[in-house]
Amino acid sequence: MLYESETAEQEHLRDIVKKLQAALTAIEDKVSDSYRDVIEAKKYLWVNMAQLDPAERAANRVDISLSIDAGEKAVAKRQRISKLVSSPYFGRVDFKALDHAEADACYIGVHAFSEEESQRNLIYDWRSPIASLFYDFHVGEAHYEAPMGRMKGKITTKRQYKIRDGIMDYMIESSMNINDDVLQKELSSSSDEKMKNIVATIQQEQNRIIRNETAGELIIQGVAGSGKTSVALHRVAYLLYRFKETLTSGNVLIISPNKVFSDYISNVLPELGEEMIMEASMEELAAQELGSICKFQTFYEQAAVLLEDRDEAFAKRIRYKARLDLIGELESFAKHAETHYFEPEDIMLEQAAISRKAILDSYQATAGMPLEQRLAKTAAVIGGQSRTEDGERLKPAAIKKIKTAVKKMFKIPSMLNLYKEFYNFIGRPEMYKPIAKNIIEFADVFPLIYLKILIEGAEPVQLVKHLLVDEMQDYTPVQYAVLAKRFPCKKTILGDASQSVNPYSSTSLTAIKEVFPRAESMELLKSYRSTFEITNFALRIKPNQELVPIERHGDVPQVIRYGSLKEELDGIRELCRQFLNSKLHSLGIVCKTKTQAEQIVHAIKELHADVHLLDFTSEVFHEGITVTFAHMAKGLEFDQVIVPFADRETYQTELDRSLLYVACTRAMHSLYLTYSDEIAPFLHV
Numbered sequence: 001m002l003y004e005s006e007t008a009e010q011e012h013l014r015d016i017v018k019k020l021q022a023a024l025t026a027i028e029d030k031v032s033d034s035y036r037d038v039i040e041a042k043k044y045l046w047v048n049m050a051q052l053d054p055a056e057r058a059a060n061r062v063d064i065s066l067s068i069d070a071g072e073k074a075v076a077k078r079q080r081i082s083k084l085v086s087s088p089y090f091g092r093v094d095f096k097a098l099d100h101a102e103a104d105a106c107y108i109g110v111h112a113f114s115e116e117e118s119q120r121n122l123i124y125d126w127r128s129p130i131a132s133l134f135y136d137f138h139v140g141e142a143h144y145e146a147p148m149g150r151m152k153g154k155i156t157t158k159r160q161y162k163i164r165d166g167i168m169d170y171m172i173e174s175s176m177n178i179n180d181d182v183l184q185k186e187l188s189s190s191s192d193e194k195m196k197n198i199v200a201t202i203q204q205e206q207n208r209i210i211r212n213e214t215a216g217e218l219i220i221q222g223v224a225g226s227g228k229t230s231v232a233l234h235r236v237a238y239l240l241y242r243f244k245e246t247l248t249s250g251n252v253l254i255i256s257p258n259k260v261f262s263d264y265i266s267n268v269l270p271e272l273g274e275e276m277i278m279e280a281s282m283e284e285l286a287a288q289e290l291g292s293i294c295k296f297q298t299f300y301e302q303a304a305v306l307l308e309d310r311d312e313a314f315a316k317r318i319r320y321k322a323r324l325d326l327i328g329e330l331e332s333f334a335k336h337a338e339t340h341y342f343e344p345e346d347i348m349l350e351q352a353a354i355s356r357k358a359i360l361d362s363y364q365a366t367a368g369m370p371l372e373q374r375l376a377k378t379a380a381v382i383g384g385q386s387r388t389e390d391g392e393r394l395k396p397a398a399i400k401k402i403k404t405a406v407k408k409m410f411k412i413p414s415m416l417n418l419y420k421e422f423y424n425f426i427g428r429p430e431m432y433k434p435i436a437k438n439i440i441e442f443a444d445v446f447p448l449i450y451l452k453i454l455i456e457g458a459e460p461v462q463l464v465k466h467l468l469v470d471e472m473q474d475y476t477p478v479q480y481a482v483l484a485k486r487f488p489c490k491k492t493i494l495g496d497a498s499q500s501v502n503p504y505s506s507t508s509l510t511a512i513k514e515v516f517p518r519a520e521s522m523e524l525l526k527s528y529r530s531t532f533e534i535t536n537f538a539l540r541i542k543p544n545q546e547l548v549p550i551e552r553h554g555d556v557p558q559v560i561r562y563g564s565l566k567e568e569l570d571g572i573r574e575l576c577r578q579f580l581n582s583k584l585h586s587l588g589i590v591c592k593t594k595t596q597a598e599q600i601v602h603a604i605k606e607l608h609a610d611v612h613l614l615d616f617t618s619e620v621f622h623e624g625i626t627v628t629f630a631h632m633a634k635g636l637e638f639d640q641v642i643v644p645f646a647d648r649e650t651y652q653t654e655l656d657r658s659l660l661y662v663a664c665t666r667a668m669h670s671l672y673l674t675y676s677d678e679i680a681p682f683l684h685v
């Protein structure tokens with residue numbers, strides 16, 4: 001039976017590949033035609049420029065731009081079809097709708113493909129409504145949401161395929177654990193330089209998140225390796241498909257932790273036929289917000305001070321500014337500032353005099369507006385109402401003087417001074433400690449920006465219609481308050497409370513929900529990245545009763561003790577050699593600090609292998625040996641991970657526990673920890 005269906009499937013595949021190749025040839029002709037059209041039209045315009053009147057020239061330019069448009073569309077289509085030629089589809093569901101006599105076979109691929117003449121769908125896009133059947137149901141009763149309403153029926157057949165270079169690697173007939181079989185194969189493969197798409201094996205719980213169209217803010221709390229980032233990117237691809245009339249990739253912004261991470265995820269959307277979205281780090285947003293107000297320490301500089309200096313007062317300041325209550329305190333202060341620092345005085349102009357009382361009345365009438373707008377409005381109103389002794393309106397020059405005078409009545413002129421004043425106001429002046437004149441600590445950056453927004457008002461960033469925030473646990477409530485003001489659009493916010501690389505300023509799901517009270521939240525509890533043995537090992541460092549490890553087995557992680565530091569470094573070199581002789585693609589040596597990472601790079605220099613040190617200035621992620629530290633490694637993954645210096649001295653605080661957890665959960669297939677003194681307490685069995 002299976003043999004029969006396999007023969008039929010092979011035939012079907014050959015037929016589809018033939019049709020795709022024909023379509024590819026046709027589209028290649030179309031691309032060449034549009035290219036020729038553009039050249040011809042440009043030549044014509046150039047040769048006849050003098051004879052053409054302006055209307056003809058304009059018409060020619062429109063023609064050229066239409067040809068360019070058609071050309072670009074054809075190029076995009078060519079790209080999609082050539083991808084399909086190599087792997088046309090990965091799934092099939094035969095669905096028999098209630099009112100149909102027979103089931104229709106529906107093949108699902110990364111892109112859609114239909115026959116030119118009949119317009120019959122030969123392949124459905126994985127994001128199409130009918131394709132949801134593939135992800136949500138096994139054989140039996142099923143339904144999907146079509147544009148005309150819910151379609152109920154029955155899945156009679158479900159199959160999965162792996163097709164490479166137009167040839168079928170394998171095909172699996174549906175059963176209850178079919179997804180697991182294919183998923184196991186996918187997860188067992190080696191890592192890549194770039195994150196891969198997961199369309200062929202999206203799991204039901206992930207699909208619910210990807211296809212959620214209703215949430216204004218969707219918060220995804222997911223354990224390490226549960227596919228949060230993958231799911232968020234597939235969700236973007238889904239929304240771009242679903243709302244193509246109103247949403248383009250140019251409308252989506254991702255706040256990502258660093259450039260290496262952005263590089264690592266940069267292939268997923270293009271693989272799905274979409275353009276990469278805009279990306280920015282919190283620091284980039286902050287620099288834009290603060291302009292010339294002041295300079296600031298970066299998040300990573302803050303982390304380095306926390307790890308290397310262990311400055312208690314510094315940690316205390318960070319913790320203080322990570323409180324949810326800070327938002328309300330800043331809001332109360334902004335209100336207080338508006339009334340208490342505004343000191344109206346009489347304005348005496350040559351032609352008119354304006355009383356202090358009139359100014360105060362106007363100012364009070366504008367309550368509720370952001371301060372800067374309030375001052376401008378106050379000046380405009382009194383300027384408009386005032387008359388000269390002859391009863392005439394004031395001249396523009398006089399109105400300008402009023403504007404300047406009213407502005408000066410607000411007595412704390414600089415935003416930085418106003419921010420400093422906030423700490424006097426709440427009776428905690430010791431909580432503000434700039435690094436130098438005009439350079440503030442990272443923990444002050446977003447409270448200052450929020451105060452600035454409260455005072456000056458926030459212009460929403462209209463271009464951004466969907467905001468993606470990854471590693472949500474590392475941002476404070478005030479950072480979210482700023483994002484809420486600047487980006488009042490839909491949001492997908494994702495992270496894992498267990499992976500905070502800065503517990504002094506980490507934010508729980510509950511706190512984020514306080515900032516976004518209408519947010520929907522969804523949980524991902526199954527961990528896909530690491531083998532069962534690695535996940536269980538990591539759970540000993542940070543227990544989580546709810547986490548479900550995937551049943552994919554590998555070697556038990558090894559914790560190796562050496563007699564001295566020298567022996568440990570020799571041991572790490574040996575592990576690197578073994579990696580270089582293996583079939584694995586990537587080895588991550590994940591330390592706690594940058595200084596330790598540099599020490600390792602120095603120690604393995606003699607291997608003469610390509611070794612990449614990933615630090616805050618890095619921009620790309622490479623295969624081979626990468627040496628880095630937990631802050632930089634978050635979000636990334638490696639076939640094999642070595643965690644050096646897993647000793648008591650290095651890992652002792654709760655922050656260290658998180659960093660050790662992040663380091664271990666980066667491993668997909670094998671994990672080693674080395675130490676040469678006393679083992680870290682979190683690793684005791």
Ligand SMILES: Nc1ncnc2c1ncn2[C@@H]1O[C@H](COP(=O)(O)OP(=O)(O)OP(=O)(O)O)[C@@H](O)[C@H]1O
Nearest residue numbers: 198201202203224225226227228229230528529635
């Ligand atoms: N449905 C799936 N099919 C195949 N692979 C999957 C699936 N879900 C997740 N993965 C794989 O699991 C790994 C982890 O995914 P991802 O990085 O998106 O998880 P994460 O939750 O963001 O991880 P972390 O928070 O630990 O950085 C990746 O290799 C991804 O390809």
